Amino acid sequence: MKKTALLTLLIFFGGKIFCQTVNVYNLGLNYIKQNQYLKAIDTVKALRKLYYDAHRSNPGNLSTYSYDQAINLFSSFVGEDYPYKFEGKDSIVRNHKLNFTPAIPYIIELAKKHKVVMINENHYIPKHRILTYNLLQEFYDVGYRYLALEALIPETNIILKRDKAAVYANEPNMGNLIREAQRLGFHLVSYESEDTTPDNPxxxxxxxxxxxxxxxRNLYQILVKDPEAKILVHAGVSHIWEQATTSKGMYMAEYFKVISGIDPLTINQSVLDDDEFTSRIGSSAGSDFNGAPVVVLDSLNVPTVSAEARKGDYDITVAWPKVRMKLGRNDYMLQKAGIKISQILVKNSDVGNLIQIFEEDDLDGIPVDQFIVKKGIRNYGVAIAHGRYQIQSVSDTGHVQWRKPLKID
Structure with missing residues (x-):
């Protein structure tokens, strides 16, 4: 995590005041290790309010950015779009004619001509992982055998237990991405730097x-050991940039190009303005993408970049249509390649609870799906592979109110 939110709390106890510094990320992750996802969110929200109330009289020193990041991250783990949105630039691209084409076939055709493909994600947006999940089989079919994930770190590797998993692997779609890659036979690679260089002002x-x-360098080592390797990289936000945005240095993709001499195909899903393309996709003449992602093209059907980027920053922009609700879920949560939608009926007493679905013998693992029960909705869609599972309802305090077997045919 690049930014750390540290909050000094004034705690009143026995008539005395104590100061305590809290790292909200670590605090939230500790709750998640105990399967208290909702408590992680609620606790950071409470700390955010304490911080805001303590500083609102001096707005010059007020910034809830790191708290918002933590809340967005933990909310994404339970299938919620991020509640705190950050302001982006007004879109320049809106003034130009755009075309759109389904992302998966377009990407696969280009991937056939490349040796390394890099796709990014915004860590708060689960659907960005669903794109890579839905590409896995087709990448495998055209010869890709390595999947390098920022979500893996060397000391945790590919462990999908809550008490040991890397941070982003706590989100079900990332867990499912890892499981599917293992099932297909990909070699999973952790490429994160282990450098411990301290900050130097x-x-x-x-x-x-x-x-x-x-x-x-770690990615290049794959090619040193296996010169014929074809590599799919799933990275965070700006790591896939192919040219420096400032004079202060380069990003991973550009360094990789220099070290290896290979020009990777770079695919960006993360834009500052979420609405930059969504309205245009919905109004695109004769197009109904049914919630599936698209590649953004200019009037000549050449891939174009988002408003905050420059030509050459990356090769392809992938955008998603406006989110719609389907069976109580964001529609993208139900778009898993080769998996049919099943329906889960919940009780009125489950409102506000977290419904979790685990692999049958893996209650200590990362859920394969989970969602918060909303008032007035009793029927929820899930897109999980056929098999045997355990389903449970968990309160905001982490209490399991009921659990039962679940079979998906």
């Missing part, structure tokens, strides 16, 4: 550059 860009450089 005299050279503020040094640590970031070391991370980007060492990530690129």
């Amino acid at each position: 005299n050279f503020p860009a040094h640590r970031r550059n070391m991370r980007e450089l060492l990530e690129a």
Whole structure:
């Protein structure tokens, strides 16, 4: 996690005041390790309010950004779109004619001509992982055998237990991405830098550059060991940028290009303005993409970039249509390649609870799906592979109110 939210709390006890510094990410993750996903969110929200109330009289020192990041992250783990949105630029692209084409076939055709493909995600947006999940089989079919994931770190590797999993692997779609890659036979690779260089205020860009450089080197080592390797990389946000955005250094993809001599196909899903393309997709003449992602093309049907980017920053922009509700879920949660939608009936007493579905013998693992029960909705869709599972309803305090076997045919 690049940013850390530290909050000094004034705790009143026995008539005395104590100061305590809290890392909200670690606090939330500790709750998640205990399967208290809702408590992680509620606790950080409460701390955010304490911080806001303590600083609102001095707005010049008020920034809830790191708290918002933590809440967005933990909310994504339970299938919720992020509640705190950050302001982006007004879109320049809206003034130009755009075309759209389904993302998966377009990407696969280009992937056939490349040796390395890099796809990014916004860590708060689960649907970005669903794109890579839905590409896995087709990438395998055209010869890709390595999947490099930022979500893996060396000491945790591919363990999908809550008490040991890497941070982003706590989100069900990332867990499912890892499971599916293993099932297909991909070699999973952790490429994260293990550099421990401390921050240096005299050279503020040094640590970031070391991370980007060492990530690129770790990816290149795959090719050193296996020169015929074809690699799919799933990375965070700007790591796939192919040219520096400032004079302070380069990103992973550009370092990789320099080290290896290979120009990767880079695919960006993360834009500052979420609405930059969604309204245009919905009004695109004769197109109904049924909630599936699309590649953004200019009037000449050439891939174009988002408003905040420059030509050459990356190769392809993938955008998603406006989210619609389907069977109580965001529609993208039900778009899993080769998996039919099943329906789960909940009780009125489950309102506000977290419904979790685990592999049958893996209650300590990462759920294959989970969602919060909303008032007035009793029927929910899930897209999980056929098999035997355990389903349970968990309160906001982490209490399991009921659990039963679930069979998906």
